[in-house]
Amino acid sequence: MIRVGLVIVVLAVLAATLGPALTPYDPSSQALAQRLEAPSGAHPFGMDELGRDILSRLVSGARISLFVGLAVVSVSSLLGMLFGSIAGYFGGVVDDVISRVIDVLMAFPGILLAIALVAVLGPSLTNVILALCVIGWVGYARLVRGQALRAREFEYVQAARALGAGPARIVLRHVLPTAFPAVIVQATLGMAGAIIAEASLSFLGLGVQPPTPSWGTMLDAGRSHLFDAPHLTIFPGVAIATLVLGFNFLGDGLRDRIDPKGQL
């Protein structure tokens, strides 16, 4: 499974980086006479409601999805590791404050808080990334806090402290590395989550705004043409599901490698 996931992810990255140069059509150019045209030899995935080539727009949309995923996972994991290790290592009041903030943010189910934030900040790609980071760091912080709580009792950490190492050095050199494998698994699965979340927000009209091609907005546009042009709905959905499945395969495979008990 891990190999299948890796192949899917590598193909998506290649499509996102090389694809726009290889596709024969501009994702924004319109041929209104060909609007809603079914898949054909010239346009394998057909044309959308404004006569734009769906394949070119999907390839272009892959960039948005991967960019959002990467940005959200990078910022969230860094913030999560920072606050999680501080809470777990120092404990006491610092831990209490950070843990209560985590509790409050976790009281909002799924992407509800992201929906709320984008609703008030206004729909845009930047605000989507910001909103997803606000809810995203919490999972990493909880994970790293737990690891840091355990790690601070390890003998080699106590030895480092006895040798005069400062808190920053202990956290960076001794505590955080114990959490890295779990963080990497969470980040891989987090890519899948961020891609779905961005597409969900764009589908609801709260994410990337037209004419920028995003898989979520493409699906939203397809809703009005379920009867006459179902290909508008089918292909963007296949793209999202395949990429998300790829990251889930990869994340699950990595988890099984790191924690064989999880293979049960």
Added chain:
Amino acid sequence: MIRYLLRRLLLTVPVMIGVATLVFALIHLVPGDPAQAMLGETATAEEIQRLRTTLGLDRPLLAQYGSFLGGVARGDLGKSFRTGQPVAREIWRRLGDTGILAISAMAVAIAVAIPLGIVAAVFRGRALDHTAMTLALAGISMPSFWLGPLLAIFFAVRLGWLPVSGSGTPAHLVLPAITLGTALAAILARMTRSSVIEELRELYVLAARARGFSHARAVVRHAFRNSLIPVVTIIGLQFGAVLTGTIITETIFAWPGVGRLLITAINTRDYPLVQGCILFISVTYVAMNLITDLTYGWLDPRIRFE
């Protein structure tokens, strides 16, 4: 158990206050003047000032916060800017539809996931297990905003068996419930499989077999029953995902619930209604988690004494 109950209730209070505070802050995160944003570019200064007074935005922040918390405690979530109706009443009117959808989705998920999880556990490592678990992972990866339209294309447009959208008859509920229940079914099937495998390793299952019980009976009557605790917990904890899922599912199928109300409120910049819906969904989620925790503590005494 009473001490455990009180402790859990006390722990919930600061979380609820935190949630209410964050929801209160939402309207103040609107770039520029929230009243201007709600009324649009063409509004006059007088209209903006009138709305600011109506919403209490011209009062000191602390006074606004106090009024908001007091209102929430009394169940008063303010008035909708567009309809003038109390927000609580708007939510209440749609609550039944969201409840029916959420419960139906959970029923679909349980009906599919538990047999699938048990079969995968019993045939662990074989083709049936791999197929079931690949299906489960596909279910998790398939976004509801794609699955819903796909089901509509096939069952409503092509076959004409079910309505594309709307509400009013049981037939209207089928596609939204399947759409919303699929991801939960996938998660539950994976959980049921792991849990049943754990139990199948226990000696009491071997003892049941030694006493002459059939393999099927040993699995269903013994291993499965004991594996239910984590499964029930996951069902409770996944209620939040179902609640958020209703927002998208109700939008796809024009289902008249709280989720669709929220999206309509966002599109019309009805911020008091947005705040009310967000607060309502979050509080329901926290309450469901609390009930799950209490049930878990009741089922497994070790949790209570931790």
